Amino acid sequence: MRPVLPPWSGTLAAKAAAFITVMCCALAALLGVLVHVQVTNQTVGQARDQALQRLAQATERYEAGDTLQRGAGVDPPGLPRELRELAVAGDRGTMVAERAGRPAMWAAGPVGGGRALAVAVDYSQQARTIDGLDRAIVWSSGLAIGATLLVGAFAVTRVTRRLHTTALVARRISAGDLDARVHDPRSGPRTKARPPDEVAAVAAALDSMAASLQGKLLAEQRFTADVAHELRTPLTGLHAAAELLPPGRPTELVRDRVAALRTLTEDLLEISRLDTGRERVELDTERLGPLAERAARAAGHGTEVRVVRDVAVETDRRRLERVLGNLVANAHTHGRGPVVLTVDGPVVTVRDHGDGFPEYLVAHGPQRFRTEGGTRGHGLGLTIASGQAEMLGARLEFANAPEGGAVATLRLAAQ
Numbered sequence: 447m448r449p450v451l452p453p454w455s456g457t458l459a460a461k462a463a464a465f466i467t468v469m470c471c472a473l474a475a476l477l478g479v480l481v482h483v484q485v486t487n488q489t490v491g492q493a494r495d496q497a498l499q500r501l502a503q504a505t506e507r508y509e510a511g512d513t514l515q516r517g518a519g520v521d522p523p524g525l526p527r528e529l530r531e532l533a534v535a536g537d538r539g540t541m542v543a544e545r546a547g548r549p550a551m552w553a554a555g556p557v558g559g560g561r562a563l564a565v566a567v568d569y570s571q572q573a574r575t576i577d578g579l580d581r582a583i584v585w586s587s588g589l590a591i592g593a594t595l596l597v598g599a600f601a602v603t604r605v606t607r608r609l610h611t612t613a614l615v616a617r618r619i620s621a622g623d624l625d626a627r628v629h630d631p632r633s634g635p636r637t638k639a640r641p642p643d644e645v646a647a648v649a650a651a652l653d654s655m656a657a658s659l660q661g662k663l664l665a666e667q668r669f670t671a672d673v674a675h676e677l678r679t680p681l682t683g684l685h686a687a688a689e690l691l692p693p694g695r696p697t698e699l700v701r702d703r704v705a706a707l708r709t710l711t712e713d714l715l716e717i718s719r720l721d722t723g724r725e726r727v728e729l730d731t732e733r734l735g736p737l738a739e740r741a742a743r744a745a746g747h748g749t750e751v752r753v754v755r756d757v758a759v760e761t762d763r764r765r766l767e768r769v770l771g772n773l774v775a776n777a778h779t780h781g782r783g784p785v786v787l788t789v790d791g792p793v794v795t796v797r798d799h800g801d802g803f804p805e806y807l808v809a810h811g812p813q814r815f816r817t818e819g820g821t822r823g824h825g826l827g828l829t830i831a832s833g834q835a836e837m838l839g840a841r842l843e844f845a846n847a848p849e850g851g852a853v854a855t856l857r858l859a860a861q
Contacts (some may be wrong), residue, residue, distance in 0.1 A: 462602040463595065470594050474587035478580075479715065485579055489549075489572045494540045497553035497567045501538065504565050508557060518559060518565040525564045529554045533562035542569060549573045608645045616652060622658040627653045681708050727762045727837055734759050734858070738789050741770035747778040747785065755791040759858045765834045766858075769842070772831040773854045779827075781852050792858040802846035811844065828854075 462547035504518035511530030521530065529541045529552055538555035545552070545566045554564035611628060618626040630649035681704065683777045690706050691697040742749040744767065759766075768785070773796040777785045777805040790796045812828035828844075831854075 458541040459599070459602050459606050463599060466595055466598040467591065470591040471587075474583075474591060478583040478587055481583060482576075482580060486576055489576060490542070493542075493551040493567060493569055493572055494553070497540050497551045497565060500539070500565045500567060501553040501555055501563070505555060505557070505563060508563055517567070517591075518563070520561050520563050522564055522566070524566070525554060525562065526552060529564070530562045533564070534560055605645060608649070612645070612649050612652060615656075619652075619656050619659075624656060624663065627656060629653070677707075727765065729760050729762060731758050731759075731760055732763050732766070734792070734794065735789050736765060737763060738770055738787055738794060738819075741767040742774055742787050745771045745774040745778075747774070748783075749774050749778070750784055750786045752786060752788045754788060756789060757791050759792060761838055761840075761858060765838055769831045769834045769838070769840075769856060770796070772827040773856070776827045777852065777854070794856045794858070796854045797847065797851055801852075803844050803849065803852045808844050808846060 483523045500518065504514055507514055508520075508691045524543075524545045526541050526543045527540055529543075531537045533554040533556050536556050538553070540551060540553045542549065542551055544550065549572075550566040551570040551572075552564055552566050557563040568679060608630060612630070615626045615628045628649040630646045630650075630825075632643060632646035685704050688701045690698070691700060735753040735758060735817045738753070741753050743753050774785060774787060775797050777798035777800075781798030781802075783799065784796045785796065788797070807828070812832055832842050835856060839859060843855045843857070845855070847853050
């Protein structure tokens with residue numbers, strides 16, 4: 447099983463810090479090894495040359511029958527066994543080992559009779575030099591890694607802060623704030639002092655996309671409002687003309703279609719007002735149970751109303767009745783009975799027993815005139831209900847019951 451990593455380990459700053467740390471450690475280790483090997487070879491080489499020189503002098507005195515100097519002798523105690531065997535075999539060699547508890551550079555050579563002449567040169571100073579060098583390499587590497595991490599963290603934090611700002615603006619745009627912009631300081635005209643970078647390019651692209659999207663949405667809103675306004679005058683005349691037709695089935699069909707067209711036009715006008723934010727809420731204290739009963743009766747179709755727990759809410763009565771009426775009408779039009787409107791405190795649910803909401807509507811909310819799979823679609827009723835609920839500060843949720851049927855839940859703020 448793969449280990450579960452904490453959430454912060456996936457951030458760009460954590461990855462950059464890990465990368466900088468690994469690279470600094472690798473570089474420090476490489477440089478430390480190179481310096482250690484170079485200095486050690488040089489120190490050992492000097493000590494070896496000194497020991498071989500003293501061995502040559504001791505050999506000359508031994509062959510001349512003179513007394514050997516201090517630190518030289520034939521098969522002296524402490525002579526490493528490997529070095530003695532090499533000397534007895536007829537070769538000369540050196541080796542770092544201990545002598546009387548102190549590090550020494552041994553040099554030995556043959557003198558005949560299966561014996562070895564050896565000298566020992568004190569190696570304590572060179573050993574301390576190498577140990578001090580190793581400690582200095584470790585401390586300097588640690589300081590260099592720490593300083594590099596601080597500088598790298600500062601540089602990466604500046605980049606990640608700009609990326610977080612860009613992501614925050616993108617989320618605001620997704621939530622509907624089309625006026626949000628990044629305005630990254632590096633996304634302006636190219637200058638020698640502050641040249642643009644990749645983050646600035648992303649910020650500039652996001653600002654450009656938001657401006658283009660805002661322009662298109664505003665144009666769509668103006669088009670919808672203009673069309674709805676232009677349709678009202680001819681529809682008024684058409685409605686008056688339909689009322690003058692003689693009674694009969696054709697007249698009923700004409701009047702029905704004219705009424706449907708007038709309803710659609712009024713819905714378009716309401717949508718355009720909600721889009722432009724020109725609507726104003728008139729708050730008042732209302733009992734939710736009686737208000738829900740009035741909305742269900744006005745929608746018709748014989749909706750069952752259940753009041754589990756009645757509460758007083760501060761709301762706009764007309765808008766709330768519009769929301770509940772649209773939910774009930776949609777349940778009867780696109781679902782199957784029985785349709786039940788339930789009031790349980792500040793939560794109102796409208797439930798039918800049809801095929802349920804489409805998956806796109808549950809996931810993304812209502813979309814104007816959208817249809818799927820050859821169905822009739824959901825028109826503007828749910829879109830208006832969502833817009834009016836947002837105006838009231840309520841939350842409208844859409845789901846499908848496990849046993850079948852669509853469930854619309856309106857959550858209001860209790861007084």
